[in-house]
Amino acid sequence: MSKINELFRKKIAVVNFGIESFYQDQVSQGNTAVHIDWKPIAGGDKKVAAKLMQLKEPSLLEKITAANQEALKRILAARPVLVGMGIAGELIPGMTEKTILHAGPPVTWDRMCAPQRGAVMGGLIYEGLAKDLKEAEALAASGEITFDPCHHHHTVGPMSGVVTYHMPVWHIVNKAFNYDAFCTLNEGLGKVLRFGACDQEVIDRLRRMEKEYYPVYREALERHGEIDMKVMIAQALQMGDECHNRNKAATSLLIREIAADIYRTNFPLDQQEAALRFLNNNDHTFLNLSMPVCKSTMDPIFGIPYCTVVATMARNGTDFGIRVAGLGEDQWFTAPAEYVKGLFFPGFSEEDANPDLGDSCITETTGIGGFCMAASPAIVQFVGGQVQDAVNYSTRMFEITVGEGNAYKIPTLDFRGSATGIDVMKVIETGIRPIINTGIAHKDYGVGQVGAGLVNPPEDCFKKAIVACADAWA
Amino acid sequence: MxxxxxxxxxxxxxxxxxxxxxxxxxxxxxxxxxxxxxxxxxxxxxxxxxxxxxxxxxxxxxxxxxxxxxxxxxxxxxxxxxxxxxxxxxxxxxxSDYFPPTLDGALRIEPDINVAIISVPGRFAAGVAQDCLNHGVNVMLFSDNVTLEEEKALKEYAVSKELLMMGPDCGTAMINGVPLAFANVIRHGDIGMVSASGTGSQEVSTIIDQLGCGISQMLGTGGRDLKKDIGGLMMKQCLDALIHDDETKIITLVSKPPAAEVAAEILKQAAEGGKPTVVCFIGGDPKLIEQYGLIPAVSLEDAAHKAVALSRGQTPVVFDSFDMGRENAEKFAKQETDKMAPGQKYVRGLYTGGTICDEAMKLMIGDLGHIYSNIPLSPEDRLENARKGPSKQDTFLDFGDDEFTVGRPHPMIDPSLRAERVVDEAKDPEVAIIQVDCVIGYGSHPDPAADLSDSIRQARELAQAEGRYLSVVATICGTDADPQGKAASRKKLEDAGAIVLPSNAQATRFTQLMLKNLRG
CATH class of the missing domain: 3.30.70 (Alpha-Beta Plaits)
Structure with a gap:
């Protein structure tokens, strides 16, 4: 019997693309029907849609599906732990005294956005390589300084993401894959280096972090031993954080974990207190831990052949860049970074904003941050005020991911694991772009943070990636 | 500003x-x-x-x-x-309903999905259809503006996977009793249909229902399937399925006249299938059909009558008369034309259904010689700028043709443009008759007769105010079980002064009678 004759014996179940009344007609007759909230693939770009179809050729799709499952397996198997702290130049591979790491995909000095330039200049002064901004600017432009993305050095940096040789860094190891990741200490909010501020106050703070606080943390962590970061993030998600734009709970959990050890270090009590207060006074302390945790979770998926999962999303304030696991670490797919939509601090407006900036969206890449917005009703004001909006953002992300998390779960979604493993193919097919919670830097250096809100990666990043996937494998 | x-x-x-x-x-x-x-x-x-x-x-x-x-x-x-x-x-x-963005999402909600109705813009339609076929989902593609190459590739793939690929430009089907897109509520029966035309299917199936019989399956192919380029890929596929379907005892095929070689292949397949088969190649030559031992129909209505006769084990005879009888019809036609003013002599056909518009023209062309149209029977009768410009002598317009659907839904969903035109035509002192269709059923406007009857009333009053009598001849394609209801629709049109005939062919024949009176 032909399949059509078999169909004649089945209950008809309809899927409807297009005119919604055809769906309503089925529903009114009590028939099984699903309506598709259809949008043209790749926003109507036929060339890109054709590339997607090439990848969906059944035998290739089978390989891709298997590869993406492997990627999901590795992401979920990650065991990130905080092993300690050290100095960037000593721990980060490929670091030299004249290397400056920055956020996002590769960018040259002349294309760098102002906040990132400000941070670079501040970094050069902090390192003693320049005595003032003028000298710093000349040095940065001279070609003597090596600029390289943090992401190329097992490192991530929020906002400008500037890392210089002597900065202290958190050291995370993903024990399941023996993979290291690093991130600087978070400086706090307001006028800080990562937002491009670079005056004496900023430099002085960086020095205190290096000379006063860091030695305390390092010793405390040595006393304490490794800390399981996955468990800490999982707990924070149940306490109202999404670990990108809200890190209050996770920061508290970290302090609870190491406070006693700080007290037992051999430093003067004043120094211990200052170090502890520095962690405690900054709600975003934990951001610089959740980021390398995510970095160490995602990088082990590089090199899985045929894998279309996004391993990296990052921005340098000029470009947004993504990297795809199956295409390797050397290929960035970039497009101009978009502006963040959100709330501005009093006295600032959209006019003051720099385009999207920083490596912090590695959290969304891993399935937290914006993907867990529903877990964080407190930051819901950035999404228009309603809790339902946050729930919807998180729910929609399941349409573009390979699977769901096993540790990072969302209470308001009945403890469903968060959407995990962004699939380039699904982004192109659905037109749904990943949602990112993020801060907004002032477009001029030296000012700092002016707001926070939501942003998406540009669609072009995904279009370029899908074309490269098809060209490589189809 | x-x-x-x-x-x-x-x-x-x-x-x-x-x-x-x-x-x-x-x-x-x-x-x-x-x-x-x-x-x-x-x-x-x-x-x-x-x-x-x-x-x-x-x-x-x-x-x-x-x-x-x-x-x-x-x-x-x-x-x-x-x-x-x-x-x-x-x-x-x-x-309350979650609408997923993709087929994958839909399959997670409802894994048993087996038919896709696709009406997205034409340039995206082939991609969506191919994706459905890849997932083993049968396709009904209502979108037009799909290229022949795309259509051929989709159908070849579907045939290789034993799937239905109905369309592009297929708006009507009924599988296992479920009306899909534009279709009526038809009782279940033993007549299986394959049709290259949407309103053609609706006309035949509603008349079959009206005559007391029913449909086993009603499949569509889209209008270009029987062109040489496509070679009847889907007609053959569907025909094969009906031949092997135990519930189908009688087969009815509906299409515009196919390419000769395609016609031969289809007719041969139908003849070898061994089930009594009525073939309505609208306006085509019946001899070829008879050569294969199959039964030709002269109109959509005739196809329905013959299928019903076969279903009842009777010998099919040509039906080209009136339910009310020819004499009554002639009498009635005379009553109408007697009321008309001198100078009233032309008919204007204003249709929402393309195939029945085409059928009306084909039934009348022998008498009239020229019918001007946006879908003309011969190229010299093309009416340029049909949407904005005036009609000419005897004119029939298909409001579902591209020119009228630019930036608008299909007229069966939004019949307002046609309704406006009914009033416009009444202003022409040479117009004697306006002939209209009213297609109801699923997919169609929730109450097309309401809008239409308003404009019929206006049109007739307008003519009357200028000392003329305007005859409006209407046909309703639908059944009483349809959501809009055939009887209710009929009442609305009749209350507005329209003469409602039971089929498109009868409406056309009635118009012919009146025109004969007017022109001698």
Missing amino acids: KKLEVRKNAYYDSVTLMTISKEVKKLDGVREALVGMGTDLNRDLVVSTGLKTDEFDAVTSNDFFIAAECESEEVFDAVVKKVDELLTKKSEKSK
């Missing part, structure tokens, strides 16, 4: 936007308004409606725009507010 608002990379489906355009135009102080995506089509529309501003050049096909000419800024703000209100109203209404 003209004003434009653009929203980058926002997509809304065109039907929603067309409805919204219509709504905002009703606001006070709005002279013209267009809400849409920046497609080539809409860009042209913006120019032709005089809404173009300099900023409009930057709008791309991925952008959503609101263009309006209004009295003031305040009015434009009101337009924008209304648009947002209407756009969000939709999402609130559908909040």
